[in-house]
Amino acid sequence: MVFSLAQVPIEPGRARSVPVNSGQSRGREGGTSTTLAWPSLHSLHIAILRGQSSCHELELFSIDSRLPRLAYQIKMSAGPYNYSYIFKYIIIGDMGVGKSCLLHQFTEKKFMADCPHTIGVEFGTRIIEVAGQKIKLQIWDTAGQERFRAVTRSYYRGAAGALMVYDITRRSTYNHLSSWLTDARNLTNPNTVIFLIGNKADLDAQRDVTYEEAKQFAEENGLMFVEASAKTGENVEEAFLETAKKIYQNIQDGSLDLNAAESGVQHKPTQPGRTNLSNDSQSSRDNCSC
């Protein structure tokens, strides 16, 4: 037993092999643990060491197999899952339209009055429920500044949902939508649900874009659409939830292939052995997250 303990790669930087513990991980998903037979003290150590060493192994592994970076957040080692799917979202749109405020309103149910420009990308999560299924939304909020365009584009890949935001009081942000839409279409997969949000709906007096024209734009381009307010919270929840419902629906009717690397959706493996290697590696990697 003691020697088994010593064999666990304890120096993450040197752990260069493909994970050897994926089988054990699978066991744990199913609610049983392969370390059960071991004395509890030892199991504890193994769990800690394994968690950390697999981080690096899996990091290498997921890069090499070009897996999408969309599902790093499953708390696998922390007991049973409390959600069935992970959906990756991105939020895009011009600078200052309120992308971060929408995210903050959605995750914290609070309005940030004074929000500095996002640097690169910001990240948020929340667990929601669709049709009785718990779904973890993993949201990448991108910087709107042009200087970050190249950096933020690299986060589009593998998104299941894209929230495209403009500011109803600033026409220019609406006029730029076609460029954002082109990016979203080119860099995501055909099944990615794109939801158009006209933010700052509370500032109706300063409105510069009518509801009707935006609605028409959305219809012409096959987008879902609402006007929302990150300040009052109006329609914020709806936008995020409707997107998830649509993604879920795509899964149910089979139009979204979960096995496709870039689907942006990860299913919680329910039975040992059902999961494929990629799911496994992504899941285990979550031990990294804090």
Add this chain to the structure above:
Amino acid sequence: MEVADLLSETCAPEDLKVFEKHYNEEMCKGEVSSKTQFEYACFLVRSKYPADIQRGIVLLEELYKRPDEGGNRDFIYYLAIGNARLKEYEVALKYAQGLLRVEPSNRQVLQLEKCIKKKMEKDALKGAAIAGGAILGLGALVGLGVALTRK
């Protein structure tokens, strides 16, 4: 809200290659624009290889020293991320806290700071676990030795 992924997610190698090419092309022409260097550095610090991250840090430090640069807060933020990814937590914290002196309520930076601190604690815990394992192993060896000698 979690920043964990910002410290563990990596960029696609093919993306990194594209920006490396831009950078090298401009280098050959004699002058690299701040934009190109920044973009390359952002991808470098998200690389899986520590050597790339290190190079990204050097490029960011260079950008920071350039006169008349408008993106200083961006450079510092990415310097914090790069250093945190290299497990240089003390340095990373210094950068994050430097940003917070200017923008004390910046939520994005506050989260980054929190996450770096968490990673630090986690590493300390890991150290303790390794030490614990070593002691167990040593104990077993000694026990084995004693048992053998007795025989």
